[in-house]
Amino acid sequence: MNRVILMGRLVRDPEIRYSQGENSLAIARYTLAVDRRGRRNQDGNQPTADFIRCVAFAQRAEFAEKYMHQGMRMLISGSIQTGSYQNKEGQTVYTTDVIVDDQEFADSKGQGGGTYQNRGTNSYRSDSSGEGGSGVGDGFMNIPDGVEDEGLPFN
Known part of the structure; x- marks a missing residue:
């Protein structure tokens, strides 16, 4: 997998x-820039990070162009693709990219301008006012009164 x-x-x-x-x-x-868990730089102050190249196509690419900007915290999922090519000096350069399947903002509206999700060709906005999303603003769906706990998958 x-x-x-x-x-x-x-x-x-x-x-x-x-x-x-x-x-x-x-x-x-x-x-x-993805922080490494539990690792610190030589000064002991700042977490170290990996810089991971990502590639998005079609509607996901258009979404990135329109909504994504430097400094935003993003949550993405996809698959790793490796490759290689010959540079001008004739040396083989190996590449590793994440091919993006899903991408969304990881910050709340107050921290980074809203939560947008782009899954396939669908995109939507969910904000803390409850308009256009789950109605809660924290990423969870409201469960109506009267729903039995037995029907929930995480009981």
Whole structure:
């Protein structure tokens, strides 16, 4: 199984390009700075981070172009893809990218401008006012009164 879930901050605004041809395809490339759990730099102050390259296609790329900006904390999931190419000096360069399946803001509206999700071709906004989302603002759905606890999958 090839599945990865990451949470980190955008190092810079996504770079967007469009493929050539009749059916041009949007391609977004961005880098997430993901803190390493339990590791500190040599000074002992700051957590160290990995800088992970991510690639999004089609509607996900357009979403990245429109809504994602440097410094935003993002939650993404996808798969790892490796590759290689020859550089100008003839040396083989190995690459590792995350191909994005899902991407969403990890900060609340007050911290980073709302929570947007982009799953496939659907995108929506959920904010703390309850408009356009679950109605709670904390990412959880309200369970109506009268629903039996026995029907919940996490009992």
